Amino acid sequence: MEPVIISMVSLCRHYEMGDQIVKALDNINMEFRRNDYAAIMGPSGSGKSTLMNIIGCLDTPTSGIYELNGTNVAEMDDDELARVRNREIGFVFQTFNLLPRMNCLRNVELPLIYAGVAPEERHERAEQALLSVGLGDRIQHKPSELSGGQIQRVAIARALVNKPSIILADEPTGNLDTATSHDIMEMFGKLSNEGNTIILITHEEDIARFTHRIIRLRDGRIESDERQ
Amino acid sequence: MKQNLQQFRYETAESLKIALFQIRSNKIRSFLTALGVIIGIVSITMMGTAINGIDMGFEKSLSMIGYDVIYVQKTSWSTMGEWWRYRNRPDLKTEYAGQINRIIADNPATELEIAVPQMSTYQAMATYKDRVLEQIFSLGTNQEYLKTASGDLAAGRFFTPGESAGSEMVCVVGDDIASGLFPNENALGKTISLKNRKFRIVGVFKKQGKFLGLFSFDNQVIMPLGAFEKVYGRKMFVTIRVKIKDETRVVEAKEELLGLMRRIRRIAPGKEENFSINEQKAFKSQLDPIKNGIAAAGIFITGMSLFVGAIGIMNITFVSVRERTREIGLRKALGAKRKTILLQFLIESVMICLLGGLVGLVTALLITFTIEKAIPDFPVQFSFTLVFASLGVSVLTGIISGLAPAVNASKLDPADSLRYE
Structure with a gap:
């Protein structure tokens, strides 16, 4: 068995909306092991985004335990969370979120700057990451000069560059056509085969079918958790 | 510790790059923003130059009647x-x-x-x-x-x-x-x-x-x-x-x-x-209050123009933070700490102020030079103290006007910012 990377025990995330308390996540118990390749599914309002924010350390739970590599994230302050995001998590977003006026290399280097990596090494590692997603010849291009699929691959390179424990992808194919979506999913498949841990959020069945494990959420609770 | 220092250095270098980049890609906006500081620095240095000049003329006169x-x-x-x-x-x-x-x-x-x-x-x-x-x-x-x-x-x-x-x-x-x-x-x-x-x-x-x-x-x-x-x-x-x-x-x-x-x-x-x-000291004691009065009034008036400039910069930095909310969210998601974001926006406003200060200084220098050429008797005296003082004032203006928006930016919630349209 691979070691446990993420463990959630009776994890809750509540929001106060006036007098009402909205239970975005309600008593979640779940584990992810190294090299998991999982999809989190659910209709809108099911708590996918909240769960993704908590896994990504962009948000902390109201109660319960969220352990990442054996450390309880719930008790961390802002700066420690920033450090965990930088070292442990590689984000891929639906809207890509590249800085538009910087070239691919500079975009991919960004997490390394916040990790305190020296400029030469930064360059080398960013170039490597871009090479591994098949964009070795687009290093100096700006995002506006690339297609949607290429942009998302730059974003994947950025997620990989700091060798995180988890790659967290929020609707990574949401803004792509079917053919490109399948390209991107094949890329995730390849990354999974190379030993990476990948969690992605999607509401498309055919995308989820690329993964090895599908977790369905409804009303802030786990409805099903199946390996395939 | 050494690791932290190194990281700080890289982050600061990155912030400087971003600041330069922002100023260059918003040339007109940056210029208009800096204009307030330029005018402020020109008036402050001209004021200082004039006061220096009065002092010099005074000393020259006093030496005539002998100490x-x-x-x-x-x-x-x-x-x-x-x-x-x-x-x-x-x-x-x-x-x-x-x-x-x-x-x-x-x-x-x-x-x-x-x-x-x-x-x-x-x-x-x-x-x-x-x-x-x-x-x-x-x-x-x-x-x-x-x-x-x-x-x-x-x-x-x-x-x-x-x-x-x-x-x-x-x-x-x-x-x-x-x-x-x-x-x-x-x-x-x-x-x-x-x-x-x-x-x-x-x-x-x-x-x-x-x-x-x-x-x-x-x-x-x-x-x-x-x-x-x-x-x-x-x-x-x-x-x-x-x-x-x-x-x-x-x-x-x-x-x-x-x-x-x-x-x-x-x-x-x-x-x-x-x-x-x-x-002759009696003259000095007679004239010093007048000179100090002129200086106080002058510094107050010129200070006002600098204050207006600072408000302009604060305003633009707020706008800039708002415009770049998603970028801030992204940088935070990728590992930027609060102080990194704070520093980034502070460096931007300080840089605009410093550039404005430099332009203001050069302008003041040219004006002084022209006056000296045109009216040789007019007492003007440029000094290095004045140069450093006005650059110091520029940096201070940048920090003061950039602080509130920068703190604002640093406190943004990363998850919300990433979804900001």
Whole structure:
């Protein structure tokens, strides 16, 4: 068995909306092991985004335990969370979120700057990451000069560059056509085969079918958790 | 620790790059934002330059009347305007000069070197043929006068002890009088009329300029005391000019002179003296409040313009934070800490201010240079202190105006910011 990377025990995330308390996540118990390749599914309002924010350390739970590599994230302050995001998590977003006026290399280097990596090494590692997603010849291009699929691959390179424990992808194919979506999913498949841990959020069945494990959420609770 | 420092260095380098990039990609906006600072810095440096210039002109004037001469007079310079306080004082006598000289000759420890009598009027008039000069300064004294005054002779000589003792009708004139009465000829040896008395010019002073822009040393006629009394009578204003030995010991010298004069005037201990001892410092104490007033008002007004500039920068930085909310969210998601984001926006506003400050300085320098070329007499003085001060002020403005928006940016929630449209 691979070691446990993420463990959630009776994890809750509540929001106060006036007098009402909205239970975005309600008593979640779940584990992810190294090299998991999982999809989190659910209709809108099911708590996918909240769960993704908590896994990504962009948000902390109201109660319960969220352990990442054996450390309880719930008790961390802002700066420690920033450090965990930088070292442990590689984000891929639906809207890509590249800085538009910087070239691919500079975009991919960004997490390394916040990790305190020296400029030469930064360059080398960013170039490597871009090479591994098949964009070795687009290093100096700006995002506006690339297609949607290429942009998302730059974003994947950025997620990989700091060798995180988890790659967290929020609707990574949401803004792509079917053919490109399948390209991107094949890329995730390849990354999974190379030993990476990948969690992605999607509401498309055919995308989820690329993964090895599908977790369905409804009303802030786990409805099903199946390996395939 | 070393790792942290290195990380800080990389992050700062990144922030500098972003700041430069932002300024370059929003050229017009950056310029308009910096304009407030540019105007502020120009006005502050010009103000400082002007104050420096006033100071310089003042020092120059003071050196004209000499730091090593003190004056015994009926009235005090430092309370000018309160003439009624001195109205009932008895007039001074020119004979005091001789009395003082006799006393200090017997005192080897004296701080005083020599006393010279002077009688003068501002209301004199000099004529030569059909040329008339009014409102000139006529002054009677003895041959020792030059020991207590600045001024070199351009031609001729000062009058001799013999001429002085014999009250001969000779005079030494300032440059304005020489050129006023004798525009195209040599003044030396000519005879001019003062109140219908004929005076032969034996010497002409070099041009000296005005004292504080008020009193001109070039507008005076100097003659033996006896000759002066023949023309103007004995009722004119008397000054005893006293040269001191060491200009660093003015206080002691004044103290000694005060005692001497009280002795001469026989003023009982405990009674207030009925004369004043003046020195050039009195002018300083008169002018310093004026200068400080100008400086305070100037700094306040120019400070206002800088304040307006700072508000402009604060406003634009707020807009910039708002526009780049998603970028802030992304950077935070990728591992930027609060202080990294804070620093990024602070560096941006400081950089705009610093650039504005530099442009402002160069502008002020050009204006100063132009003024110096156009009006050489106008007192302007640029200093390095001013350069560093204004750059310091620019950086400070940047920090102050950037702080609130930067703190705002650093506190943004990463998850919300990433979804910001």
